[in-house]
Amino acid sequence: MTWPPGDDVIQVMRTPAPGAARGTYRAFGETLRGMKTTFGRMLEKPVTLEYPEEKTPVYPRFRGRHKLHKFEDTGLEKCVGCSLCAAACPSDCIRVVAAENTPEHRVSAGERYAEVYEINLSRCIFCGYCEVACPFDAITMGHDYELSDYTRSDLIFTKEMLLAEPLERTPLRREGE
Amino acid sequence: MPTLAVVGFYEEWWIQILKAIVIFAVGLQLVPIVLLAERKLLGRMQARYGPNRVGPFGALQPLADIVKLLTKEQFRPSTSTGFLFALAPCISIVTAVAAFAIIPFGNVQHIFGTPVGLYGIDVSIGPLYLFAFGAVAFYGIMLGGWSSGSKYSFLGAMRGAAQLISYEVSQGLALVGVIFTAGTLSLTGIVEAQQGMWYIVPQFFGFLVFLVAGFAETNRAPFDLTEADAELVGGYNTEYGGGRFASYYFAEYLNVLVVSGIVTTVFLGGWLLPFGIHPPGWVDPFVVLFKMGLMTFLFIWVRATLPRLRYDQLMSFGWKILLPLATLNALVTAVLVVVTH
Numbered sequence: 001m002t003w004p005p006g007d008d009v010i011q012v013m014r015t016p017a018p019g020a021a022r023g024t025y026r027a028f029g030e031t032l033r034g035m036k037t038t039f040g041r042m043l044e045k046p047v048t049l050e051y052p053e054e055k056t057p058v059y060p061r062f063r064g065r066h067k068l069h070k071f072e073d074t075g076l077e078k079c080v081g082c083s084l085c086a087a088a089c090p091s092d093c094i095r096v097v098a099a100e101n102t103p104e105h106r107v108s109a110g111e112r113y114a115e116v117y118e119i120n121l122s123r124c125i126f127c128g129y130c131e132v133a134c135p136f137d138a139i140t141m142g143h144d145y146e147l148s149d150y151t152r153s154d155l156i157f158t159k160e161m162l163l164a165e166p167l168e169r170t171p172l173r174r175e176g177e
Numbered sequence: 178m179p180t181l182a183v184v185g186f187y188e189e190w191w192i193q194i195l196k197a198i199v200i201f202a203v204g205l206q207l208v209p210i211v212l213l214a215e216r217k218l219l220g221r222m223q224a225r226y227g228p229n230r231v232g233p234f235g236a237l238q239p240l241a242d243i244v245k246l247l248t249k250e251q252f253r254p255s256t257s258t259g260f261l262f263a264l265a266p267c268i269s270i271v272t273a274v275a276a277f278a279i280i281p282f283g284n285v286q287h288i289f290g291t292p293v294g295l296y297g298i299d300v301s302i303g304p305l306y307l308f309a310f311g312a313v314a315f316y317g318i319m320l321g322g323w324s325s326g327s328k329y330s331f332l333g334a335m336r337g338a339a340q341l342i343s344y345e346v347s348q349g350l351a352l353v354g355v356i357f358t359a360g361t362l363s364l365t366g367i368v369e370a371q372q373g374m375w376y377i378v379p380q381f382f383g384f385l386v387f388l389v390a391g392f393a394e395t396n397r398a399p400f401d402l403t404e405a406d407a408e409l410v411g412g413y414n415t416e417y418g419g420g421r422f423a424s425y426y427f428a429e430y431l432n433v434l435v436v437s438g439i440v441t442t443v444f445l446g447g448w449l450l451p452f453g454i455h456p457p458g459w460v461d462p463f464v465v466l467f468k469m470g471l472m473t474f475l476f477i478w479v480r481a482t483l484p485r486l487r488y489d490q491l492m493s494f495g496w497k498i499l500l501p502l503a504t505l506n507a508l509v510t511a512v513l514v515v516v517t518h
Binding site for chain 2: 037044046
């Protein structure tokens, strides 16, 4: 048989056939080629990201921890307590209790505001449906993905925690990265 | 009683003891260095860093490993045989250390006016001594695996036994060519005979066969079937933990150093330098250590490159390719030696 075989032949090599000398030469040559490959990799820079010090950059549309927003000019909350996010949530992790705004106590721009707004992040699947459902863009998905904690109750994020300016710990991926 | 072996150079008993302490103080320090170098180099070859958290650049990683292993609980399976289970790692480590004793780091030097040979002992049966301890080392693996009372250990031990026996033949025959050419079994004698030409050139096939068989003898990749992680969990040391496991690990890396040392001595001209450079005597051990380092790098490099052989491939390679090659090499060398002398 000729070597190498044509395109229409699928050749399965189990032993250094055909021809012991050529087979040995080929096996030896392939071994050396493999050694060259590993040596070349050794001279390159490792691709490791040393995680706690370096963080994986995220894309702009990355769905990390949620954020609640306020109007920048008036400081009023955007959320009006409509509970559409809770309705859209497939894992049922959002709890909203609405209350009426009064002239003395005005929290949001609408008639009502969210008195209680809790997201149970131990149940959240980060699908982003809440963000899509919200008519006032009051809730969006942030970039923070470092969300581990010691107890489950610590993962229930309250309104204050979601409204607070988030720690920008996660680098954003630059164009072309 | 007939003389079994002649010792090439005798020293006072206190020099012997001092030498033993110095050689093993240095030699045993090499093991953690090799261990760390292996992990770092394997890491770099796989495009990652390797250990870099303990100490500067991960330099204290072996220390941390050893402390971790030694502070662990000693346990053994209820199916194991107690005294053999404890004895087997000791056999492994004793044979490795004993084999280390004959590696020459230099010829006789005058240190403070006292002649000292820079080796553990210069016996007139160097390679035989090596193979004797190589053969005993197989008991370390065999007894360890068998006395564990576990199927994985037993399978690993059985493979190890077959592999060591198969490759020891080729390893021995590969050295025969060198011994014919040098006309001596003393390792210092073999080095001295390489003045002018290292044996890697005239004995190239012997070198290749010895190297491949050396990989098999030390149970290193691609011949690490005794501890084939993917199929045998850990092979003969599956049931071992703590200090006993550390002993096995230590013995493996010391064996790598021993094989590197023997290749250096027998094929790479020991402490000799090429191009007629004759440095002062104190450089010799560093030359040997440098060459050993290169050989150890080769061991690591091959481990990073080659996949593990299948068991039947291992056996057919050993008996059908390596052994005929070694035999042919010895025969051709013998004929050439007779013709030229």
